[in-house]
Amino acid sequence: MLNISNNNKTNPPSLEKFETIKNLYTNTNSRALNKIIVSVCILGVLILFLPWTQNISGSGSVTTLKPNQRPQSIQSVISGRIENWYVQEGDFVNKGDTILFISEIKEDYMDPNLVANTQKQVRAKKNALESYGSKVKTMSGQIQNIESEKNLKLKQAQNKIQQALLKIKSDSMDLVAVKTQFKIATTQLDRAVQLHKEGLKPLTDVEDKRLKLQEVDAKIITQENKYLSSQNEFINAKVETNRITAEYAEKVSKAQSEQFTALSNQFDTEAQVNKLENQYTNYSIRNGMYYIKAPQSGYVNRILQAGIGQTIKEGTAIVSIMPAAYDIAVETYVSPMDLPLINKGEKVRIWFDGWPTIVFSGWPDVSYGTFGGKIVAIENFISDNGKYRILIAPDPEEASWPKKISIGSGAETIALLDTVPIWFEAWRILNGFPPNYYKSDTKTTKEKK
Known part of the structure; x- marks a missing residue:
């Protein structure tokens, strides 16, 4: 090396002359810390052998089980001019109640007789x-x-x-x-x-x-x-x-x-x-189409065409109605890689937006605020979001779902699969492997029958 600087020293000074270094050599708490570290490591290793339930998570929303129970918009079959409204938003209407009256605008039908x-x-x-x-x-x-x-x-x-x-x-x-x-x-x-x-x-x-x-x-x-x-x-x-x-x-x-x-x-x-x-x-x-009536009993959600004297065409949505009686369900979406693991009749855990929930995805038995469901339909064609739609109905063997759930509110789902050790699940996730294919006992019994 070139001896350009005057501070170059071939033998650095010893650190033992410092008081702090001397205290480190004489500290007795290091033994307790080592024991704690060893205990935590042993506990972590034991935790790796605890059972873990594999699952497929998905997110969706609350809907109805039957298509005739979902929110619908009422259209006008003929074109006309709005003359009178008989309802307002939030009103309850029975089947056959008049919603509004329209008059004729086509010259071929204007003759009153x-x-x-x-x-x-x-x-x-x-x-x-x-x-x-x-x-x-x-x-x-x-x-x-x-x-x-x-x-x-x-x-x-x-x-x-x-x-x-x-x-x-x-x-x-x-x-x-x-x-x-x-x-x-x-x-x-x-x-x-x-x-x-x-x-x-x-x-x-x-x-x-x-x-x-x-x-x-x-x-x-x-x-x-x-x-x-x-x-x-x-x-x-x-x-x-x-x-x-x-x-x-x-x-x-x-x-x-x-x-x-x-x-x-x-x-x-x-x-x-x-x-x-x-x-x-x-x-x-x-003549009977001038009075637009409610196709079923429900609540008027939104008036889509407001005002008096406004002209509407045939097929134009006028008002949106939510049926009064419906069977609640949840629609969720899963990735194409997880679709082969999903079967009709399998158990699903659900938690809803707005309801207090503590979820342990690998330990469904200790989760709080989740509700049981059963898969009733699996869509065979991919949706616009790149996932497959799954329809879930309440599980009759478990507690009923909350009655105050609103149609359209968010919901998270977990489909339960095989039970494996935690170390296996961590290894699977790190390697990007899919969950184990799992067949429930109920389904196996049905197949045997």
């Missing part, structure tokens, strides 16, 4: 529907009458056809008879002419036979005319039958067309009646 007018329209359309129904029945009767008249006309025409056939047969037979007479007359004339030539018959007989032949020839022409007339009558009778069929088919088609038109109008009117009845029902229900 809208429901009555719609009902009149429904009645008028129903009368029109009945009229169309009567017309359809009348047309059905008319079609039946036309069919009956058609059948009678066809029978009459068929009778004429039969008569024409019989007349044709008769005229044909008469024509054959006249032709036979013509042949006989011709034969007689030839015989008379031959006998006259032989001088056996006078000329007058020949002339008589010739006259008779001419008469028979004339009868043939007349009879052929009658036969042709009979055939014409037969043809006319058939034509008349076809005409009757076509005429009454046209009448039936016309009547059916009118009937189908009436049916179409009837169905259209029926659809209009259903539409008007739907409108009438909707208008009637809408």
Whole structure:
């Protein structure tokens, strides 16, 4: 070293020359202090072997067990203008009590006689529907009458056809008879002419036979005319039958067309009646929505839309109500690492904000002011705070929860797990290991069953 400073000394002075150092060597209290330190160390080692109950802590709030018992806001189903309030904050309302009255703001529903007018329209359309129904029945009767008249006309025409056939047969037979007479007359004339030539018959007989032949020839022409007339009558009778069929088919088609038109109008009117009845029902229900009523008995917490004449839209929250009767519960949140250790039915210790509590997390038996609970629901999807929600109900085997607990107040929870020595729990925490997986005896028994 460089000897730059004059204060450098290779041999420092002894401390024994000081009076304080001398007193330390002669102090007798150091032995007692050593005993105390050794005793504390032994006690600390013994404490490390004391039992410690592993637990999962969580924080949450007081809520209700059933969703219909939780605070709810009442919305307006329709838009309107606030006209009158019937409650104020803090009032108790029964189910069905009127909270406020709103008036209509849409021009389609402003008619004060809208429901009555719609009902009149429904009645008028129903009368029109009945009229169309009567017309359809009348047309059905008319079609039946036309069919009956058609059948009678066809029978009459068929009778004429039969008569024409019989007349044709008769005229044909008469024509054959006249032709036979013509042949006989011709034969007689030839015989008379031959006998006259032989001088056996006078000329007058020949002339008589010739006259008779001419008469028979004339009868043939007349009879052929009658036969042709009979055939014409037969043809006319058939034509008349076809005409009757076509005429009454046209009448039936016309009547059916009118009937189908009436049916179409009837169905259209029926659809209009259903539409008007739907409108009438909707208008009637809408009239009942002007008075907003309490869905269940409870207390009015907060008026969300204040004032008279304020316009609100449909779905707007108007007032908040807390149900009067509810089953209390606690919702708490645990980390994803602790979720596999939580099971329904497990015991939980709870302490509430505002209640005196002394908590020893590892010794639940010596904790003061905590209340017992039982897990009834575990949420399967993570919440917005990055934890899983657990719902806890009061444990019926332990003391009941305080009745003055308010919904929404804070609560702390401890889920009890396995019992281990304190040194093991300290070692687990220092290493960041999760608690031991624990199955309660009750759950094991249920699984065996």
